[in-house]
Amino acid sequence: MSEHRHARALLLLCGLCVALALSYLFTALPGSLAPDVQGQIIWQLRLPQVLTAILVGAGLTTSAATLQIILANPLADPGIIGINSGASFVAAICLLGLGSVGISLPVYWLPLACFIGALFSTLVIFLLARRIGDLSPAAVILAGIAVSTLLSAAIAWLFWVADAQSLRNLTFWLMGSLDQADLPLTLAAAGVMLPVLGYVMWRRAAFNLLYLGPLQARIHGINLPRFEKIMLLCSALLVGIAVSLAGSVAFIGLLVPHGLRQLVGHDHRYLLPFCALSGAALMLFVLWCSRLNQGMPLPVSLITASLGAPWFIWVLYRNRGSQALVARG
Structure with missing residues (x-):
């Protein structure tokens, strides 16, 4: 794909995100509601959900694409290798453990706790x-499975000390939800996540040097250990904030980079921006789909896994699973 085609495709993705956001924001409300009530629903309920969907989608897909090249592993995903479990475990402690003994932390501490x-x-x-x-x-995969299993068991033990209300709150983290989006919290999260995303995008050309191996990366001026540590820190920060905003969202980080490599290629100058915009568009679509059930919004992970798993299986079958990622030497 030429640079001009990349630019046009990125503009189309931006337009798709805007169209999905506006469609959800201004979907018709019941005419019986007063105009001021309708305005409150749009700006105080729907707008935070839209902004949260954009941040979560862009953060998870960018983090996954970063991990996959840093680890030279096509299965490197925040959920699969256990990063999500760490954020969810701390969230469970805050919601279940501390709540059961009457300790209530300010809501704005939760993103920091999830990042830790x-x-x-x-x-x-x-x-x-x-x-x-x-x-x-x-x-890395084996260690991630071990840590994820251990933390999942720890979360299960917390169920024994939690009250009914705390257990209901934990559903937000285990299934993923955009219903508890809060505008001040979302803006605070954006103030941290956007600079991190910007930094990763600024260094995106350096990822291509990793395909050449450690020696070539050093020849081109990349301090590989330092670069990997910084990118791992950025990935953890993006995942921690995403989980704090929307809970544990399944499959999106593994699905989007794999699919885009078949369309865009392996050049990270283009792949990472495509991942961020495609993840945002996908989460906006999931937000729109979650409202199809008017009685109760559908969990985010239920939609992402149901839509993504069949398509991902088809991608693996078509490519025999061997060309999903070109591992660096």
Whole structure:
């Protein structure tokens, strides 16, 4: 795909995001509602949901694409390798453990807590993977499964000490939801997430050097250990904020980068912007689909997994799973 076609495709994706956002914002409301009530629904309820969907989609897909090239592993996804579990575990402690003993943290502490959980689980996974396999792709996957299983068991134990209200709140984290979007919290999260996304996009050309191997990366002026640590920190930050806003969202990080590599190629100068915009568009579409059930909004992960898993299986079948990612030497 030429640069002009890339630019046109990016503009089309931007237009699609705008169209989906406006369609959801201004979907007809019951005529019986007063105009001021309709305005409150649009600007205080729907607008935060739209902004949250954009941030979560862009953050998760960019984080997944970053992890896949840093680890040279097509299965590197925040959910699969356990980063989501760390953020969800800390959120469960805040919602279940502290709530059961009458301790209530300010809502704006939750994103910070989720980031700490995501960062902690990332460090544990990579220390364990370095110990068992020198950070090989298989070692990272095995370490991620082990950490994710352990943290899932810890969350299950918290169920025994939680009250009924806390258990209902935990559903938000386990299934994913955009219903609790809060405009001040979303804007605060955007103030952190957007600079991180901007930094990753600014360094996106450096990812292409990783395909050439560590030696070539150093020749071109990339301090590989430092670069990997910074990008892992950025990924953990993006995941922690995304989980704090929308809970655990399944499959989107694994699905979008794989699909785009078949269309855009492996040049990260284009792949990362496409991932961010496509993730935002997909989450906006999921937000729109979640409202099809008027009685009760559908969980986000239910929609993303139901839509994404069949398509991902088709991509693997078509490409025999071997060309999904060109691993660096």
